[in-house]
Structures are given as structure tokens and as C-alpha cells.
Amino acid sequence: MTTHIDPGLRTEFAGEVILPRDSGYDEARALFNGMIDRRPAVIAQCANTDDVARALGFARERGLEVSVRGGGHGVAGKALVDGGLVVDLRMLHSVTVDPDARTARVGGGAVMADLDRATAEYGLATTGGRVSTTGVGGFVLGGGSGWLERKFGLACDNLVSVESVTADGRHVRASEEENPDLFWALHGGGGNFGVATSFTMRLHPLATLGLAMLLWPPEAGPDVVPAFRDFMEAAPDEIGGGSEYMIAPPADFVPDDLAGRLALGIVVTCVGTEPEMRAMIEPMMRHGHAGGILAEMPYPAVQCMDDDQSGLRNYWSAQHVRKLPDEAVARYCALADDMIVPSASRHTLFPLGGAVANGPSGYPIPWREDPWVVHPLALWDDPADDVRAKAWVRDVRTSMERWSTGSLYLNFIGDEGAERxxxxxxxxxxxxxxxxxxxxxxDNVFRHNQNIEPAA
Structure with missing residues (x-):
């Protein structure tokens, strides 16, 4: 491979440079969303921050557009750019934990599994995405919504500092004391300001998480989802979770007549022990679930439970909604009827509140006080289903629009235009x-993202 590398980038480059003619090119450009088929001119797999600066300089000298790849999980596929240069951070995946300070220094290419497993060794954790394959960088910079947010706040609320390389190759550290304007912007502003090569995150004591997954046939939704709404609106901050229409897996806790069929799942998480969780979720246990599990599990294991196969076709959207009236709940339930069955698709309803609503009000997160998020995720494998899957996601979004708060968590959506x-x-x-x-x-070099154009 190296004999074909452009010497302008190869010189002193510690990582790997991959070109379209190289044997590993297709593997290197594969993303979580199998619908994305972009062909970069150069994939620069950086081994250190100097590599990042060299790659950016190479792109600048040759007039190449730049994209940045962390986990490669973003549904819009903005980690790749046709004909341009990809700053690929996946080699920068190390996690160093300081158990006394309760902090972790996380490489810009780490995924949630890297962070969760490293912190679990010390009985510590921080708010992470709801799947283990999510890239830490894009997740945190976008705000960071996950199972622990009602207790520990959004991921960005736990951000201590960020080290970045700017478009002109400068190494910049942002914290409350250093470059505070940039530090403010990195709390939800995404990857607009540089290549984030490492994050220092605040950690919290957490070894295990109480988990309940209760299952019903889909027709129970109009009775069960309102009960979940009422349960969450009265729940303490230790309780999180979501409502989820999904295809029930073939598992011991799934009744035979639900396995492989559309089902309603209610997920409840508890920052506490299994007995504490059982006491708290007693109101949901009164509704005659058909199957399910109640357990106390290591947090990294909980994070893996919703992992999906990489390479499926993906299309997602979201709508933040006000306090859910019965009419909105009924509409949410009815929209599950048009999901592709069978598929890995999910039709979710997440509660916010708790430490999300009570967290720092000064950051660029206008959705902090929104109580609910409807989040349809279409995941399928047959291109013949493309039109149908996208139409379902769009219908969910537009159908819930009448209850919209007018704000939005951008990590939950793809390309939906400037107004979104x-x-x-x-x-x-x-x-x-x-x-x-x-x-x-x-110069808006970092524009392959949910973009912010520089002020004139």
C-alpha cells in the first residue's frame, strides 16, 4: 500500500494513508449506515495529533474538502466526503481513567464501548449513547442524550476540557479557563470548530444499572404508553427509559407468540439496585406485560443491548414534543403500524427532564427543557424498501409536528435542511x-456536519 501513497502526506505520517486504489479502501470507507456510498480521495487514519495537523495541511495545500470521522455512526454519513480527505480518528481510541479525580481522558476516535469498559473497571461511568458503537466525539459535541442523563446530565454537561486541532493546524485546548468561548460552543455546537482529538469527561460512581424491559403486543399501546407517560412524569431522577415499538427478538424473555413480530417494549433504567428498581417500577408492573426481564447489570452490558448490525440501510428523524396529551400518545402508537416488519426499525419515545432540564442553562442547547422526544429509526436491508422506510420516518415527524416544541437534538436526525x-x-x-x-x-473548512457558517 505505502508505495502508492502521495509523498506529500506520507512523509513523517505515523498513521495510515489509504487511497482508492489500495486494497483496504472499501473497508476503510464503510460506515454504520449502509446507504452511504461516498468515495474520498484520501483517508488519513491519524495515529496522533501531529498526523491530524499534517492531514489538514495536505488538504489545504491541494484544495481538498475535509470531513472528520470518529465513530462513523452518524446517520447522514457526514464522516465521508466524495473526492476529499477524511481525517479518520479511529486510531485515537485510548481511554485513560483517573479514579481519584473521577475523570477520563478519551481519544477522539473512541466509541462508547471503549469509554464504558475503561470506566467500569473503577466502578465509574458518565452519560453515554444508548448503543456501544456510537462515537464519543460526535455524541458529546452534539450534546449527548443517553440512559443516564436524568441523573447525571447530558454528556456535554460532564465535559471538563477538549483538545482540538484547528483548520490551520493549531493545537487548541478549551475549558472553562482556556478559550471559554470555544468551550461554550463545544457544548452542543458539533464538529464545526476543529478536529477534537481528546476529551476529558467527568465520571460518577456507577457499577451496575437496574434494567427492566417489559413487553406487550402492539395493540396494548394505547393503554400502556399513557401509563408510561404518567409514570415518567412522576419518576425521580434516578429513573430513565423509553417506550419502543420494535420487532421482538427470539430470546428467553420473549413469549413465542411475540418473537419476530411487532411488539411494544417499555424500557426502565434505574441508577440503583434491582430491589430499588422493582419498588420504583411497580406502577408499570400492573399493566399485565406479556414478557420481559428485570435485572441488575453492568452498565457496559446495558449499553450493548440495543446495538444493531453495521451496514444496514438507515434513515432517522425526531420531533421534540410538549407534555403529551392523550391525542398525541394515540397518534404515536398508531404510527407504529407502518413500520417495516420484520426489520431492525424502532419507533421510540424518550423522556428527558431530571438533570437535563435542571442542568446548565447557558450552553447552546435550546431543547434542554423539552419533556419528550419522538425518535423513529428505520433500519432495513432491502433497497426495494427505501421509499417505504423513508416515508414512514417522515410521516412520524410531520404527524407529531403539531405538538412540537420548536427545538431539536441534531444527533437524532440526518440531512433535513437549514431550518431544522x-x-x-x-x-x-x-x-x-x-x-x-x-x-x-x-473559511468553513469543517462544513461536512450540521453546519454553522462563520459570521460575516
Missing amino acids: VREGWGDENMRRLADVKRRYDP
């Missing part, structure tokens, strides 16, 4: 973010 991006930050935050963008990326 504006919902993700709000007008006032957009103006301030554009000013920060002008300072750190005035």
Missing part, C-alpha cells in the same frame, strides 16, 4: 456560534 438545523440551536445561539466559528474556522 436552526431548530437545533435557536436564533440567538446561532448568532453566537457563528461568531465562534469565524474565530476558529473562518
